[in-house]
Amino acid sequence: MSRILLISSNTARDPYPVYPLGMAVLASALVARGHDVRQYDSLVANQSEGLLQKTLSEFEPDYVGISLRNIDNVDSFTSEEAWYLSADRRLVEVVRQVSAATIILGGAAFSLLPAEILEYLGADYGIVGEGEQALIDLIDSIEQGRPAPSIVRGKSAALTGPSIGTPLWDREFVDFYFKESGMLSIQTKRGCPHSCVYCTYPNLEGKKHRPRDLEVVLDEIRQLQKDYGVNTLFFTDSVFNDSGGTYLSMAEAILSRGIEVRWSAFFRPHGLGSQELILLKRSGLYALEAGTDASSEATLRGLGKSFCFEDVVRFNQACSELDLPIAHYVIFGGPEETPETLKEGLRNLERLENSIVFAFSGLRILPKTALHDRAVREGVLGKDVSLLRPVYYFSPGIDPESMNRTIEHSFEGRHDRIFPPSEGLMRLAVMNRFGYRGLLWDRMLQYAQRKLEIH
Numbered sequence: 001m002s003r004i005l006l007i008s009s010n011t012a013r014d015p016y017p018v019y020p021l022g023m024a025v026l027a028s029a030l031v032a033r034g035h036d037v038r039q040y041d042s043l044v045a046n047q048s049e050g051l052l053q054k055t056l057s058e059f060e061p062d063y064v065g066i067s068l069r070n071i072d073n074v075d076s077f078t079s080e081e082a083w084y085l086s087a088d089r090r091l092v093e094v095v096r097q098v099s100a101a102t103i104i105l106g107g108a109a110f111s112l113l114p115a116e117i118l119e120y121l122g123a124d125y126g127i128v129g130e131g132e133q134a135l136i137d138l139i140d141s142i143e144q145g146r147p148a149p150s151i152v153r154g155k156s157a158a159l160t161g162p163s164i165g166t167p168l169w170d171r172e173f174v175d176f177y178f179k180e181s182g183m184l185s186i187q188t189k190r191g192c193p194h195s196c197v198y199c200t201y202p203n204l205e206g207k208k209h210r211p212r213d214l215e216v217v218l219d220e221i222r223q224l225q226k227d228y229g230v231n232t233l234f235f236t237d238s239v240f241n242d243s244g245g246t247y248l249s250m251a252e253a254i255l256s257r258g259i260e261v262r263w264s265a266f267f268r269p270h271g272l273g274s275q276e277l278i279l280l281k282r283s284g285l286y287a288l289e290a291g292t293d294a295s296s297e298a299t300l301r302g303l304g305k306s307f308c309f310e311d312v313v314r315f316n317q318a319c320s321e322l323d324l325p326i327a328h329y330v331i332f333g334g335p336e337e338t339p340e341t342l343k344e345g346l347r348n349l350e351r352l353e354n355s356i357v358f359a360f361s362g363l364r365i366l367p368k369t370a371l372h373d374r375a376v377r378e379g380v381l382g383k384d385v386s387l388l389r390p391v392y393y394f395s396p397g398i399d400p401e402s403m404n405r406t407i408e409h410s411f412e413g414r415h416d417r418i419f420p421p422s423e424g425l426m427r428l429a430v431m432n433r434f435g436y437r438g439l440l441w442d443r444m445l446q447y448a449q450r451k452l453e454i455h
Contacts (some may be wrong), residue, residue, distance in 0.1 A: 182437025302335030
């Protein structure tokens, strides 16, 4: 069998460091096949080229798999520094300097623009989509001298239930991420059936929810608690509250098995109320992140949302009544945005009491999305324009600079309203320096509520 070095290239810490779950799942699948696998994390290694060279020289891998998490940070305010592919290209160069290993790319970022990224980074192969079986098959083909395409496409439909891999945790990495972020990530399902115009999840993971085996997930939680002392989790599902009720089964199982854990997740602000939230809170839910995305009826429709703002208000109220902190992520400037919808949206946000709002300006355009098609139709973007570097969509019906000033003025003096995104990151960084760990925005919300009480 082969020696395989898996590298997580992600070095972003904002809003908090995230465990390289995809790499860990690949490592588990390869080990089960009999390969000799070592995991390397660029963030844990503090981007040390010397340490990477040493690892390559000592391990002498036959294959190097590089997992690419993000192309950029999808924030229209940021500079060239937030474009990560230049650092990934340097990573490939360092591998080439020391090793003759075959280099294989993968990860969510690679799957978005595979041909362009493969050419820009100069690797040998790349895998689009889920890699557990696809990577094994590719290595088998190479080892047996069979021809293989430079870009291999994984078959997401083939991975369901027990066939979705479990991570091979690395103690050094677990200790690092738990110390730095105060939590670890676990996935309970893949896929997303919703039709948000900007989103790539349906293309990456399929358009149906594919739940993992419940007992396997529970075993992972127990393992993290027993072996690593981890008691706070974030479920990384694209949307946790699925219409089939898998998320409720997970909460019920946690309770019935007496597992004591704190957890958070990303929610769709529709389809669950007080009864469901009470169950979730009893199972350990302590805070929610909501994909609200827009705050006027026209812009919600423009983003392809199937709920209205009244649904958001009801959801927020239910969380407030149960003392569950909630963060709403809202994007301004998207399809159908006008000065009138902007005013409506800002007024509507005032109705979201006891919550924190993170606002963003513009939408990163990505291929194979309805937003890309719309941008081309509206002349916002040329059909053949490369999306390797960030390109943002702003509605032709609004001036972005004027819009940004209006949002800033509306949020001025509010500790529970964050814009631009860098403002939130700055506040989180301050809290980190004082030793706080976790989501952190829930503490920001507590501070904002105390300020309101004083005044």
